[in-house]
Amino acid sequence: MASLESAIPTPGQAWRMEKARLQELLDALNRQGYTVIGPRIREGAIVYDELQRLTDLPIGWTDEQEKGYYRLKRREDEAYFGFAVGPHSWKQFLHPPVFLLGRARRNGQGFEWIPPTDPPPRYAFLGVRACELHAIAILDRVFMGGPYVDPVYRARREAVFLIAVQCTVAGGTCFCASMGTGPKAPPGADLVLTELPDAFVVEIGTERGAAVMAGIPCAPATEADRAAVEARLEETARAMGRRLDTTDLPALLYRNLEHPRWEEVAQRCLTCGNCTMVCPTCFCFTVEDASDLSGTQAERVRRWDSCFTTAFTYTAGHPIRQSAKARYRQWLTHKLASWWDQFGTSGCVGCGRCITWCPVGIDLTEEVHAIRQTDGTIAGERR
Amino acid sequence: MIAATGPEAPVAVEQDLFTPLPFQVTAVRRETADTFTLRLRPPDGRPFSFRPGQFNMLYVFGVGEVAISISGVHPRTHDLEHTVRAVGYVTRALVRLHRGDMVGVRGPYGRGWPVEEARGRDVLIIAGGIGLAPLRPALRHLMVHRSNYERIVLLYGARTPRDLLYRLELERWRGRFDLHTFVTVDRGDEAWRGHIGVVTTLLPLAERLLDLRHAFVMMCGPEIMMRVAARELENRGVPPDQVFVSLERNMKCGVAMCGHCQLGPLFICQDGPVFPLSQVYTFMETREF
Numbered sequence: 001m002a003s004l005e006s007a008i009p010t011p012g013q014a015w016r017m018e019k020a021r022l023q024e025l026l027d028a029l030n031r032q033g034y035t036v037i038g039p040r041i042r043e044g045a046i047v048y049d050e051l052q053r054l055t056d057l058p059i060g061w062t063d064e065q066e067k068g069y070y071r072l073k074r075r076e077d078e079a080y081f082g083f084a085v086g087p088h089s090w091k092q093f094l095h096p097p098v099f100l101l102g103r104a105r106r107n108g109q110g111f112e113w114i115p116p117t118d119p120p121p122r123y124a125f126l127g128v129r130a131c132e133l134h135a136i137a138i139l140d141r142v143f144m145g146g147p148y149v150d151p152v153y154r155a156r157r158e159a160v161f162l163i164a165v166q167c168t169v170a171g172g173t174c175f176c177a178s179m180g181t182g183p184k185a186p187p188g189a190d191l192v193l194t195e196l197p198d199a200f201v202v203e204i205g206t207e208r209g210a211a212v213m214a215g216i217p218c219a220p221a222t223e224a225d226r227a228a229v230e231a232r233l234e235e236t237a238r239a240m241g242r243r244l245d246t247t248d249l250p251a252l253l254y255r256n257l258e259h260p261r262w263e264e265v266a267q268r269c270l271t272c273g274n275c276t277m278v279c280p281t282c283f284c285f286t287v288e289d290a291s292d293l294s295g296t297q298a299e300r301v302r303r304w305d306s307c308f309t310t311a312f313t314y315t316a317g318h319p320i321r322q323s324a325k326a327r328y329r330q331w332l333t334h335k336l337a338s339w340w341d342q343f344g345t346s347g348c349v350g351c352g353r354c355i356t357w358c359p360v361g362i363d364l365t366e367e368v369h370a371i372r373q374t375d376g377t378i379a380g381e382r383r
Numbered sequence: 384m385i386a387a388t389g390p391e392a393p394v395a396v397e398q399d400l401f402t403p404l405p406f407q408v409t410a411v412r413r414e415t416a417d418t419f420t421l422r423l424r425p426p427d428g429r430p431f432s433f434r435p436g437q438f439n440m441l442y443v444f445g446v447g448e449v450a451i452s453i454s455g456v457h458p459r460t461h462d463l464e465h466t467v468r469a470v471g472y473v474t475r476a477l478v479r480l481h482r483g484d485m486v487g488v489r490g491p492y493g494r495g496w497p498v499e500e501a502r503g504r505d506v507l508i509i510a511g512g513i514g515l516a517p518l519r520p521a522l523r524h525l526m527v528h529r530s531n532y533e534r535i536v537l538l539y540g541a542r543t544p545r546d547l548l549y550r551l552e553l554e555r556w557r558g559r560f561d562l563h564t565f566v567t568v569d570r571g572d573e574a575w576r577g578h579i580g581v582v583t584t585l586l587p588l589a590e591r592l593l594d595l596r597h598a599f600v601m602m603c604g605p606e607i608m609m610r611v612a613a614r615e616l617e618n619r620g621v622p623p624d625q626v627f628v629s630l631e632r633n634m635k636c637g638v639a640m641c642g643h644c645q646l647g648p649l650f651i652c653q654d655g656p657v658f659p660l661s662q663v664y665t666f667m668e669t670r671e672f
Contacts, residue, residue, distance in 0.1 A: 012497035026577045101401045104444055108407050110485035111444045146653070148638040151400055254647075257669050284642030287401075287635045291445025298400075298445035305641070317470040334645065342649030366612060 007351035009213040014221035015202045023054045024216045028267060029124040034161055037093060038126035042331060046086040051126065055241040058083060068361030081127060081195050084171025085351050090132055092154045092163050093123050094139060097304045104298040120155035126163045130182030131349040133164055133189055135280035141343040142283045151261040164189035168232045172241035173352030178252060181349040183236040201225050243353060244365045245372065250337035252372060260379040261370050266325035268360050273306030275354035281347050332364060400638065402440040403487025408480050409462050412550045417469045418513060419478040420454065420587045422462040425484055431463055434655045435520035436495030436629060440637045441465060441477060449473040450634040452517035466516035466548065492637040493656050496521040496601050497627055498616050505593035509612055511540050511582050511604020515548050516640030517629050529561055534593045536563045540582030543568050544575045563592055573626060582608060583615050596620050603629040610667055613660055626660035
């Protein structure tokens with residue numbers, strides 16, 4: 001057998017990497033021109049931002065999540081990735097919240113269009129969870145799977161290097177096990193890490209991933225390491241804070257469009273749109289135009305939008321979805337039902353962000369459960 | 384399970400997806416108090432092909448962009464026509480433009496009227512208000528290829544006689560032997576000697592001329608009008624897959640990405656704006672959907 005130093009990592013292999021060597025992985029990515037984005041603590045939450053050093057990671061921290069509740073807490077160990085997902089998702093890097101689509105300059109009665117010229121950033125994402133890989137795959141379908149391809153998303157998506165980290169902790173609002181989106185990472189990442197108490201097990205997903213790992217001294221993962229990974233994933237799956245019965249879910253929602261529960265949830269919903277902002281798959285955007293005071297220069301930006309605003313459906317002089325009921329119903333039925341018709345997949349990956357970050361603690365798993373319990377009830381009829 | 388679409392997957396990139404092409408305004412014709420038809424000339428006289436029922440995204444410099452259906456092509460100059468009702472800030476800016484001004488155009492987008500599928504059939508066109516605009520290219524197509532179709536009936540309703548679009552063309556259509564045109568208004572005025580009532584009150588007239596159960600119906604107007612007409616047609620035994628409606632929703636992209644124009648599973652911009660009624664009836668009947 002070849003010595004460890006001369007063994008070449010190839011896709012499909014698993015390696016055991018000492019934890020501190022993660023720094024070498026960051027350095028290798030930096031040398032290749034990637035900006036590394038990963039979890040770090042900002043203003044009391046674990047968010048995704050640029051990482052310089054390993055110590056930027058929330059080492060030894062975890063999060064407590066419940067509906068409308070999020071707190072950081074010290075762990076008893078020094079785990080690197082001992083937490084669930086926070087308010088950020090990778091969406092903000094692939095589908096920027098605000099993006100300048102172009103400028104226009106007036107010339108005479110006409111105008112000249114100046115498209116953006118900045119080269120797209122080259123990101124490496126460190127710490128992509130299984131649900132988030134699924135969310136990225138869903139965005140791929142939205143922005144690149146139809147007859148038209150979004151150049152903004154595509155440029156970022158094609159450049160990105162993905163380092164998944166499989167969850168060894170389940171959050172209080174997590175339900176990926178119900179959605180079939182975790183905690184085991186689906187294919188698609190360049191590298192898949194799983195944190196064990198004393199090391200990472202690194203599965204090589206792609207040739208690119210193999211090339212980055214080639215310079216980092218590692219040992220092949222043992223059978224015991226692989227078994228430890230499986231055991232941790234099973235443990236995580238069992239610890240999910242939430243469950244969602246997905247049996248026949250699209251049909252359930254489609255046949256309950258007039259269910260009284262929509263009115264009931266609308267009494268609590270503030271239509272603030274937080275759920276759509278934190279959702280890793282909500283993709284809607286608006287396009288805004290503005291000109292300078294002299295009217296010679298104009299700009300067009302696209303900006304994340306939310307189906308919870310009344311302006312969202314403003315058509316021929318009035319909004320179509322005026323009530324909170326109609327707007328919540330649109331969001332939930334889109335996420336769990338019509339998404340299937342549009343993109344052949346659920347729009348929900350069970351990450352639980354919409355539950356945690358809802359200021360009034362609306363929990364979509366509860367809402368679906370309530371509708372399922374009273375399937376077929378129509379507003380106006382006595383229950 | 385979902386397989387991530389790798390960067391290797393071949394995809395056609397439309398670099399110009401969000402770049403409007405400058406078209407020159409060659410005329411602005413007033414149709415009614417708030418509705419105008421703009422004639423637009425493509426850059427370098429490039430030909431612009433579209434299917435009846437499709438729409439463009441029209442951009443006014445520094446103001447914004449709005450989805451407007453194509454209402455025709457000028458027979459001599461081949462300039463593109465868009466009929467616009469001034470109801471929002473972009474449409475108000477559009478109708479204030481003058482000959483020589485430039486409008487940014489992206490398109491054409493969407494699926495149009497089933498003019499090919501309707502060959503060999505009777506065709507009933509039902510238009511309400513500005514809903515006649517997206518139907519005009521379809522009607523013109525039918526009249527140009529007249530021998531391909533059986534009887535053609537146009538039912539057109541507007542609020543008042545002053546709200547009728549394309550007055551001269553309507554009169555020419557009424558004068559033809561191979562087209563039956565009936566016009567109604569909700570409220571008449573002292574000069575009006577025509578029919579009064581909502582557009583569905585004209586249905587008995589259409590029924591006398593064509594066999595509704597085998598006709599293709601193409602319909603556009605306010606949704607309330609289309610809902611009422613859809614029920615009337617259903618009562619008369621017209622199969623809902625032979626009735627086509629053009630729907631309108633807020634649109635920001637035109638290419639099924641911005642999410643604004645969703646109607647349940649459908650993106651109006653991509654899957655429509657023209658739909659067989661069978662595909663949209665339930666959603667049209669669901670309030671605020």
